[in-house]
Amino acid sequence: MYFNEAQVKKLFKDLAARFSGGEIAFDIGSTWMSRNSQKHHDVIKHMRAQFDYGCDDDHEMEHWANNLQLMSAKYMFDFPAWKRIGLLKAAIMWIFPTVRKSYRFLRYRII
Numbered sequence: 117m118y119f120n121e122a123q124v125k126k127l128f129k130d131l132a133a134r135f136s137g138g139e140i141a142f143d144i145g146s147t148w149m150s151r152n153s154q155k156h157h158d159v160i161k162h163m164r165a166q167f168d169y170g171c172d173d174d175h176e177m178e179h180w181a182n183n184l185q186l187m188s189a190k191y192m193f194d195f196p197a198w199k200r201i202g203l204l205k206a207a208i209m210w211i212f213p214t215v216r217k218s219y220r221f222l223r224y225r226i227i
Contacts, residue, residue: 120168125180132181132226139187140224145170149218174222183227190221 119127131140150170174189192198192209193216199206209216 118166118168124169128177128180128184132184135226136183138226140184140226141221143219143221146172146214146218146220148214174220177222177224185225185227186222187225188223191217192219192221 128140131138145167147170150167175186178184178186198209201209
C-alpha cells in the first residue's frame with residue numbers, strides 16, 4: 117500500500133520468479149482506501165505517510181506473473197475479532213459497502 121503500482125508489480129514478479137512452490141499472504145486496501153487514507157485512516161491521518169497503491173480486483177496479481185494463483189480473499193468482517201473495533205465503526209462498515217470492502221487479506225500460491 118505504501119508503494120506505487122510499479123513497485124508492487126515488480127515485487128510480485130520477483131517473488132513469483134524466486135519462490136516457486138511458496139505462498140504470499142498480505143493485506144491490501146482498495147483504491148478508495150488509498151485515495152482517502154490521509155483523511156480517514158485512524159493512524160495514517162496523523163502521519164506524512166500515505167497509501168500510494170490500492171487494488172479492487174483480488175485476481176489482479178495473477179496477471180502480473182503466470183505462476184501466481186489466488187487461494188483466498190477475506191474481508192476484515194470475515195474474522196470474529198472485527199467486533200473489537202467498536203459499535204460506531206462496526207455500524208459504518210456494515211452500512212457502507214465501500215468502507216466494508218476497503219481492506220482485505222489475500223493469499224496467493226506461487227505455482
